Amino acid sequence: MAIDVLLGIVIGIILLVMVLGAIALDLNYRRKPGNHLEFRPGTWAITHQEGDRLHIQGDVELFNATEALEIMVPDVNADATLLSKASVADISCQIDVIAAHDDAPPRPDGYWFPYIIKARHRTHIKLNLHLSGPNLHRLQTLWLRLNYLTYGPGGRIPKTGHIVFPLQYPDADAAPNWLTKDNADVFPVKTHLLTHLDDPVEVIRRYVMPHAQSGDIITIGETPLAIIQGRLRDPITVNPGWLARRLCYWFLPTSSLATACGLQTLIDQVGAPRVFFAFLGGVGLRLLGQRGGFYRLAGEQARLIDDVTGTLPPYDQFIVLGPDNPQAVVDRIQRETGLSAAIVDVNDLQAVKVLAATADLPHRFLEIALRSNPAGNADEQTPVVLIRPRTS
Structure with missing residues (x-):
């Protein structure tokens, strides 16, 4: 009888250890980052444009954000979508994906060999795009997808990094079209398609400052700001x-x-x-x-x-997603341009939500000036509105 009791205790202890061990393994697994490889879109530019040919070059980064794990990248390829107001059927797009590792040169045949990225290290990938065909001047946007395979503690996980690159820029010096509202005149400012490559202050300097004067107010839509922030x-x-x-x-x-x-x-x-x-x-x-x-x-x-x-x-x-820390954005805009600013969420139902505003701006004033949604909710591409309060 005593032996049976002792055996039962031993079996119970073994089962308890197994359960606790399984829980410990699961908790340890949940704490691990897996294949935590960050995609960073990097820098992009048009390097040549002439007639029916357009060359675009980019340099993206893959960063191993783990503290102690190695992640392999066995395969990388890319594809692109061209957005235009005309047909793109006659436009060809060739994409060269070139390894730009610090410690290994790319193969001349273009083959991507599996590369190990050590913990807290990074590597670069150069992309050369060659576009040819008629009506290239009508192209508005390039949307490129970099498809890369990660192989590591998390298994074999395919991932995609996205790059949106504008190909058309409106004339920043064009005469503004002011609209009269209840308490102000407003100017919906047309910009290029905003992307992760942009900075809100630089966008304002390019498109707004040529038309602004002291006392004007800048508002930016919450969604365009979130896009700039890569959210x-x-x-x-x-x-x-x-x-x-x-x-x-x-x-x-x-x-x-x-x-x-x-x-x-x-x-x-x-x-x-x-x-x-x-x-x-x-x-x-x-x-x-x-x-x-x-x-x-x-x-x-x-x-x-x-x-x-x-x-x-x-x-x-x-x-x-919604923008990150919009208050810091409007404070920076005021500091660097001298104009009051707000981040707003406006719709066609006359609902105006002020996410953040510089300290000198009353929310009620903005709600009245913007309640007709002058920026629009369609494809107007006017993410910034310049408001000029009436003095009388």
Whole structure:
């Protein structure tokens, strides 16, 4: 009898050790970054343009952000989409992908050999694009996808880095078209398609400062600013979890949270517990006759996320988050240009939300000046609005 009891205790201890060991392994796994290889779009420029030929060159970076893990890159290739107001059927696009490792020269035949990126190290990839054909001057935007395979502790994981490069720039010196509003004159400023290559202050210097005067106000849409900051997610990289797949059905079809990927993007930002309890709180407030409780409880990003189709091509293929630290952006604009500034979210329903504004700007003034949405919600490509308050 004593032997049976002792045997039972031993078996119990062994099972407990196995369970605790499995839990420890799982916790250790969850703490590991896996194939944490950061894609950095780098620098891009048109290097030659003549007649029916256009050459574009870029230099992108892959950075191993892990502390102690090596990540291999066995394969890299690229493809591109050209956006234009005319047909692109007669335009050919050749892309050369060239390894630019510090410690190994590229192969002359263009073959990409598997390369090991050590922890906290980086490597570069040069891309040469050769476009040829008629009507190249009508091209508006190049959307390039760099497809690279990562191989490491996380397994064999394909990834894609996106580069959006504008090919047309409007005339910054063109006469402004001022619109008269209740308390101000406003000028929706047309720009090139904004990308990660841009800086908000430089955009303002290029397109706004030629027309601005002392006392004017600059507003920038929250989505264009988020795009400049690179706050985009390819839905392919979003892995909807149990909560996102179930809660998304409870949102209106027009909401950016009505898809599993859109809601998972919010969960990735603020955490599953907050989203779950915001949902329960929102239901409770709805029963008490109060709408919008979920969005108040889930945080600002819940209102700002734009799901697929929410903005201009090619960004309509992405989930766009709200901008990061908009207050710092407007403070910098005022410091470097001398003009007051605000980051706003405006729609065609006369709803104006001021995300951030310099200290001298009353929100009510901005709401009145912008409630007709002078920037538009279609393809106007006017992400900046210059406001000139009336003195009388």
